[in-house]
Amino acid sequence: MDYIHHPLALANAVIELEASPWLALDTEADSLHHYVEKLCLMQISTQDKDFVIDPLVKLDLKPLVALMSRKPLILHGADFDLRILKKTFGFMPLEIFDTMIAAQFLGYDKQGLSDLARKHCAVELPKGAQKADWSERPLDEKLLIYAGNDTHYLKTISDLMKDELTGLGRLPWHRQTCEKLIRTTQLSHDHKAGDDIAWQVKGSKALSGAALTILKELWIWREAEARRRDRPSFKIMNSEILIDLARWSSANPGMDAALMPKAPRHVRNEHRDTLNRILEEAKSKPQAQFTRKPFLSKSRSWTEASTQRLGAMKADREKLALELKIHPSLLAANAVLETLALAAPKNRQGLEVLGCLLPWQIDVMGESFLKIGNLI
Incomplete structure (x- = not known):
């Protein structure tokens, strides 16, 4: 594991990373310890080497970030990593393989990185650093080793999971879902004080x-x-x-x-x-209003028919999810089912126009949804 915190070491690391056809990537931030979170570490692995790069020291990371944007990336639970990299650098990846999403599509009971390393690499990753304050310097050697381990096994894990997905015919499902994750993280907005909807918290x-x-x-x-x-x-x-x-x-x-x-x-x-x-x-403040934008179709009123459609769609989704041994929300989230039940599309084009289902979801569930929409 190479800890990169000097310009010359970074320049040499970029040369080595450029030669790799892929990069395994992870990040660490200090969101558990500070109000405004910041990127504290970037872990990048190739076939031969693990790099732990320190963005808190004065390094010019633009060449590294540009390099990362040109390479296929392997991550585990990529949502947070992509969001903080976008926030910090305006970063957008070319393509990603998310091993957590792969575990979901493979129906694994245990989907954490340590679980996947145990299953596919027969190793036990060290624990105890999940709540560390990664903004503290100097970093303990044990923390650096912990950070490096987060990417060291990702290539092996992803290769084995890719084979499993291919065998089940679910690799396109995974690819489309990862592409959607890239799009949603690029459109994400960091809600903080001053944003007029940030106070509208979950629930x-x-x-x-x-x-x-x-x-x-x-x-x-x-x-x-x-x-x-x-x-x-x-x-x-x-x-x-x-x-x-x-x-x-x-x-x-x-x-x-x-x-x-x-x-x-x-x-x-x-x-x-x-x-x-x-x-x-x-008591003397102006009346607050809930202003989060719902799905477009939710502006329609619920009727007995749309309520029946929703129930039928949920039942069909649950049945298929049980057969496929995956979580029902992967086939269609509840909010998506509500949109479909209200809109009642009559053909595949109608499903596509709504824009709330991926192509693979339409392939797998579309016929069922259309049948319900045409019958009820």
């Missing part, structure tokens, strides 16, 4: 009226506090607690936040006075 769609206004004010406070203390937002107060408090307070106006059933200790003690002030001030 908040069920709130309405005063509860939404309270949630927004609580979120604004949490983000400001997290920024001030340079801590991740969830370490100040997780979103589930914000939602619970907003819901409870809207139903019990004027009551002390500490009286909320099952209120955590930091609600009852550390933040009690601040939260009560926010709850009181929220």
Whole structure:
């Protein structure tokens, strides 16, 4: 394992990486320890060597990033890596092979990198560094070894999984899903304070009226506090607690936040006075509105027929997923089924126009969805 933190070492590494027809890639960030996450390490492996590159020292990484954009990449759970590389460098890959997605399509019960290394390489990857603060310097030798191991076995794992996918006829499924992941990460937006929809956290769609206004004010406070203390937002107060408090307070106006059933200790003690002030001030704030954009077809009203279509589509999806031994959401997510049930497309072109299914999903499930749409 070569730890790259000097310009000359980086230049030599780029020469070696250029000669490789593929690159195995992983990243480490400090999102568990700081408010604004930053890229802290880049791990890149070839057939012969593992490089751990330090982006926190003064290195010109543009040649390396340009090189990475020209090579097929192998990653495990690529979503976060692609997002932080895009955020840091504006990076867009040529193509990727995601071993986690492969494990999903192969129906593996255990899909973590350590599980795949054990299954395909008969090795036990060291544990204990998942929660490390990768922004700290100098880095312990054990952490560097841990980081290097994250890419060392990816090529072997991916080759074996590619053979399995080919044998099952699912390699095109995997390729299209990886291509979609590249597209979605390129379109992703980093929601932070100041974004008018960032406060609409997961689970908040069920709130309405005063509860939404309270949630927004609580979120604004949490983000400001997290920024001030340079801590991740969830370490100040997780979103589930914000939602619970907003819901409870809207139903019990004027009551002390500490009286909320099952209120955590930091609600009852550390933040009690601040939260009560926010709850009181929220009464005079403009009514907040939930503005996340739903699927286009969700603007249509649900009818008895569309509800029946949804139930039938879910049943067919579950049945096929059981036969294929994969998770039903791989065939079509629930939100996609809702769109199809409402739109009731009558032919393949209608399915394609909706744009919510990949070609392989239409090949596998399209006939069933169209049959339901035409019958109900």
